[in-house]
Amino acid sequence: MRRLLVANRGEIARRVIRSARKLGIETVAIHSQADAGLAHVAEADFALEIGPAPARESYLDMDRVLAAASRSGADAVHPGYGFLSENAEFAARVAAAGLTWIGPAPETIRAMGDKARARTLAQAAGVPVVPGSQVVGAGSDLAGEAARVGFPLLVKAAAGGGGIGMRRVDGPEQLEQVVAATQSMAGKAFGDGSVFLERFVPKARHVEIQVFGFGEAGAIHLYERDCSLQRRFQKVIEESPAPLLPAETRARMAAAAVALCRHTGYRGAGTVEFIVDAESFEFFFLEMNTRIQVEHPVTEMVTGLDLVEMQLRLARGDLVPMAQEQVTVRGHAIECRLYAEMPERNFLPSPGPLTRFRPPAEAEGLRIDSGYREGDAVTPHYDPMIAKLIVHGRDRAEACDRAAAALVGFEIEGLRSNRGFLIACLSNPDFRRGDIYTGFIDDKRAGLLEPA
Amino acid sequence: MTIIDIRTEITGNIWKIEAKPGDRLDEGDAIMILESMKMEIPVSAPEPGTLREILFEEGATVTEGTVVARLEA
Numbered sequence: 001m002r003r004l005l006v007a008n009r010g011e012i013a014r015r016v017i018r019s020a021r022k023l024g025i026e027t028v029a030i031h032s033q034a035d036a037g038l039a040h041v042a043e044a045d046f047a048l049e050i051g052p053a054p055a056r057e058s059y060l061d062m063d064r065v066l067a068a069a070s071r072s073g074a075d076a077v078h079p080g081y082g083f084l085s086e087n088a089e090f091a092a093r094v095a096a097a098g099l100t101w102i103g104p105a106p107e108t109i110r111a112m113g114d115k116a117r118a119r120t121l122a123q124a125a126g127v128p129v130v131p132g133s134q135v136v137g138a139g140s141d142l143a144g145e146a147a148r149v150g151f152p153l154l155v156k157a158a159a160g161g162g163g164i165g166m167r168r169v170d171g172p173e174q175l176e177q178v179v180a181a182t183q184s185m186a187g188k189a190f191g192d193g194s195v196f197l198e199r200f201v202p203k204a205r206h207v208e209i210q211v212f213g214f215g216e217a218g219a220i221h222l223y224e225r226d227c228s229l230q231r232r233f234q235k236v237i238e239e240s241p242a243p244l245l246p247a248e249t250r251a252r253m254a255a256a257a258v259a260l261c262r263h264t265g266y267r268g269a270g271t272v273e274f275i276v277d278a279e280s281f282e283f284f285f286l287e288m289n290t291r292i293q294v295e296h297p298v299t300e301m302v303t304g305l306d307l308v309e310m311q312l313r314l315a316r317g318d319l320v321p322m323a324q325e326q327v328t329v330r331g332h333a334i335e336c337r338l339y340a341e342m343p344e345r346n347f348l349p350s351p352g353p354l355t356r357f358r359p360p361a362e363a364e365g366l367r368i369d370s371g372y373r374e375g376d377a378v379t380p381h382y383d384p385m386i387a388k389l390i391v392h393g394r395d396r397a398e399a400c401d402r403a404a405a406a407l408v409g410f411e412i413e414g415l416r417s418n419r420g421f422l423i424a425c426l427s428n429p430d431f432r433r434g435d436i437y438t439g440f441i442d443d444k445r446a447g448l449l450e451p452a
Numbered sequence: 453m454t455i456i457d458i459r460t461e462i463t464g465n466i467w468k469i470e471a472k473p474g475d476r477l478d479e480g481d482a483i484m485i486l487e488s489m490k491m492e493i494p495v496s497a498p499e500p501g502t503l504r505e506i507l508f509e510e511g512a513t514v515t516e517g518t519v520v521a522r523l524e525a
Contacts, residue, residue, distance in 0.1 A: 054465075340489070341489075345461075348461065348462050348491075348493065349462055349463075349464070349488040349489035349491055349493075350462065350463065350516075351462075351463045351464070351488060351489060352463065380463055380464045380465055380487070380488040380489055380513065381465070382489065382490070383489055383490055384489040384490075
């Protein structure tokens with residue numbers, strides 16, 4: 001591997017370039033017309049414009065990305081996250097062009113990208129999935145099915161989706177009536193009255209296990225990240241270790257994630273996402289992401305490992321498979337995602353120029369990953385993330401304090417950001433106690449928006 | 453009879469125009485859909501009326517607060 005094309009933009013492109021350079025690999029940046037002035041373009045050894053601003057005509061256009069790889073003489077492709085990173089067809093085309101793909105095999109990407117297949121694979125590997133029933137009807141043992149699924153549960157229309165055609169049942173006494181009502185409603189709304197039961201987790205946490213697979217040589221985990229703080233299903237604050245998670249739960253989740261990797265012969269970095277009941281600590285498989293994750297620096301901070309370097313070396317063939325005992329966790333790390341958005345207006349996006357952009361100076365225990373520099377514009381074409389601020393502390397309280405202090409010193413002008421909102425989250429008493437769950441931001445939004 | 457300026461709430465690109473001059477719109481009917489930072493945000497009629505003018509074409513970039521259409525209420 002001598003020349004690596006980074007099929008991405010912004011902070012993750014810079015991040016990949018950094019590790020490639022460390023390994024003596026030349027880098028090729030690609031960029032849309034809108035991104036010509038960004039840092040990743042300047043920092044790479046070579047840069048090619050691949051198309052107009054809209055992602056579907058540039059970063060998502062396989063033909064153009066592959067043409068750039070060929071034109072630049074690259075012999076490997078790192079997809080970053082988002083865009084084409086979980087596109088099995090793209091991975092296969094990269095390999096077919098004789099280039100090294102930095103990621104798992106296309107068949108693995110395809111299997112994990114299909115919800116039903118991923119669930120089947122997880123079950124086969126002994127990983128717990130959200131309990132559910134087949135379609136229930138006149139002939140079913142409703143009480144028996146419900147007992148097996150567990151309460152509270154949702155009665156869901158098979159033809160429904162997006163929260164439509166769903167009713168919650170808290171105990172056996174309402175079951176029959178709700179099933180009948182949902183069947184009738186689904187029949188009218190979707191022309192199909194079939195319903196099934198699925199366990200509902202009222203207060204859920206999102207906890208994921210970072211894994212690294214060596215193919216035939218097995219797999220290890222790099223412990224967990226708690227990503228419960230979300231708005232519009234997008235993560236806002238991530239941390240490791242997960243606060244208040246019992247050691248025994250953590251160990252069982254990690255073992256399940258590693259089992260799934262072994263079962264699929266997984267190669268490279270991946271993340272197994274779980275939904276965790278915040279009260280009972282029962283956990284269920286959600287999905288597996290077959291790429292590097294936005295929040296990977298949290299894991300790097302507590303383990304001291306360089307995940308992108310590991311990805312590149314595995315693909316290059318000079319990574320010695322690690323043993324689980326070689327991975328240890330030190331202290332606590334938190335990542336805050338700075339977004340160009342308006343928290344007070346339901347987190348609507350706020351693109352604009354960064355007339356002033358002065359991150360706090362990087363220091364021991366403080367890392368800033370950003371694709372932007374002062375004077376750049378955060379355009380409406382791509383995601384709203386301006387920067388990731390990652391801090392390390394001896395414990396969670398110290399990490400929270402350091403993150404808040406670093407955010408206070410982070411100067412951003414020219415657009416609206418969630419900087420103040422992040423500081424309010426880090427200072428919230430419930431957050432400080434570790435009482436976090438996926439509904440946290442929705443439930444406490446009013447309090448988090450008050451000026452500090 | 454009043455003419456209402458319809459302004460955008462956010463900066464973004466006009467992805468789709470959903471109505472044309474002369475259309476009778478109800479409150480909340482989408483006039484166009486903006487695309488910004490991977491979100492789709494509709495620009496809707498603030499009250500019932502007749503759409504008089506659309507000032508931009510699909511693909512245009514508009515900044516927050518721009519008048520993009522006029523409605524006769």
